[in-house]
Amino acid sequence: EAEVAQSPRYKITEKSQAVAFWCDPISGHATLYWYRQILGQGPELLVQFQDESVVDDSQLPKDRFSAERLKGVDSTLKIQPAELGDSAMYLCASSPGLAAETQYFGPGTRLLVL
Amino acid sequence: GQSLEQPSEVTAVEGAIVQINCTYQTSGFYGLSWYQQHDGGAPTFLSYNGLDGLEETGRFSSFLSRSDSYGYLLLQELQMKDSASYFCAPGPAGNNRKLIWGLGTSLAVNP
Numbered sequence: 001e002a003e004v005a006q007s008p009r010y011k012i013t014e015k016s017q018a019v020a021f022w023c024d025p026i027s028g029h030a031t032l033y034w035y036r037q038i039l040g041q042g043p044e045l046l047v048q049f050q051d052e053s054v055v056d057d058s059q060l061p062k063d064r065f066s067a068e069r070l071k072g073v074d075s076t077l078k079i080q081p082a083e084l085g086d087s088a089m090y091l092c093a094s095s096p097g098l099a100a101e102t103q104y105f106g107p108g109t110r111l112l113v114l
Numbered sequence: 115g116q117s118l119e120q121p122s123e124v125t126a127v128e129g130a131i132v133q134i135n136c137t138y139q140t141s142g143f144y145g146l147s148w149y150q151q152h153d154g155g156a157p158t159f160l161s162y163n164g165l166d167g168l169e170e171t172g173r174f175s176s177f178l179s180r181s182d183s184y185g186y187l188l189l190q191e192l193q194m195k196d197s198a199s200y201f202c203a204p205g206p207a208g209n210n211r212k213l214i215w216g217l218g219t220s221l222a223v224n225p
Contacts, residue, residue, distance in 0.1 A: 033212075042201055042215035043157065056212060091156055100211040101147045101164070101203075105156035 002026040004106035006092050012112045018080035021109045024073070025094030033103065034067055034077050035091040043091055049075065082113045116140050118216035120202055125222045126192050134187045134219045136202035146178050146185045147203045147213060157201065161187070189221075197223045 005024040013019050025032050030051050035043035046065065048056040051072040060067065064083070069075040079086055089110050093103040117139045126132040136146070145164040149157040163169055163178035163185060175188040189196055199220050203213040 040217070042218050044215070045212055048212060093157075100213055101145050101162045101205050102159050103147075103157075103213070105158065108156050 004092055004094055004104055006090075006106035006109055008109055009107060010110050010112075012114065013082050014114050015084055016081040018078065019082050019111065020079075021077045021090050021092075021111075023075045023077070023092030023106060025075075025092070026104055029094035029096050029104070030072070031095045031097065031100070032069060032075050033091075033093040033095075034075070035093065037089045037091055037108075039088075046077070079111075082111075084113050087111055087113045116206070116214055118202070118204065118214055120200075120216060120219045122217065123220045123222070125224065127224050128192055128194060130192050131188065131190050132192060132221065134189075134200050134202075134221070136185045136187070136204075138183050138185075138202070138204040138214070140204050140206040140214060142206045143180065143183075144205050144211065146176070147205065148174075148176050148187045149201045149203060150198050151201065151218070152198045160200075192223045194223050194225070197221060 007022050032049040034046045036046055037043045046060045047067045049069045052069050067077045089108045091105055091108045093105045095103045120136045147162045148160040150160050151157045161176040163176050166180050168177045173190045178185040199218040201218040203215050205211055205213050
């Protein structure tokens with residue numbers, strides 16, 4: 001069964017350092033989402049791609065966060081510099097076409113900023 | 115504006131039936147999705163209602179009333195493994211059709 005892959009699974013870093021997360025969606029899925037989830041809360045959409053284009057990054061803190069999906073397949077989310085408040089689970093999801101109702105999530109990257 | 119309400123916690127016993135209600139207000143609406151998330155895990159898709167009525171998938175059923183901006187998830191024959199957080203996620207209309215996520219409902223199934 002096809003799955004969304006993410007790496008690393010866990011990341012510990014010090015504040016002011018740069019971190020990067022990688023996501024490989026299910027093959028053929030045009031839409032890719034990056035979410036941030038703080039413990040006890042629901043996922044918060046950071047950025048949504050349709051193929052290689054950003055369709056929504058309204059909640060992405062653009063002064064420190066960046067995301068790319070250069071060839072419309074895998075994607076990288078970067079934080080530079082990391083802050084203590086960035087400690088959270090970073091989830092990647094994909095869906096076929098524009099159908100957002102069924103999203104397939106990867107295992108996530110748990111980030112701890114010290 | 116947009117709003118989403120579901121109970122924060124629900125407790126039930128094995129074998130019982132539990133209903134998790136969801137009311138929403140969105141700028142446009144196309145459907146209601148339900149996701150399950152175990153502690154430490156990622157959300158997994160459970161069900162989607164694009165039309166009014168009941169959708170059944172095994173032990174889980176989901177209902178939608180568009181006129182009442184209301185839906186629910188019904189879990190039958192509860193098992194310990196059903197202990198998890200459950201999110202209703204309405205999808206507003208719009209070009210990107212993104213889901214709205216709330217705080218979810220934490221379900222505890224006791225023996």
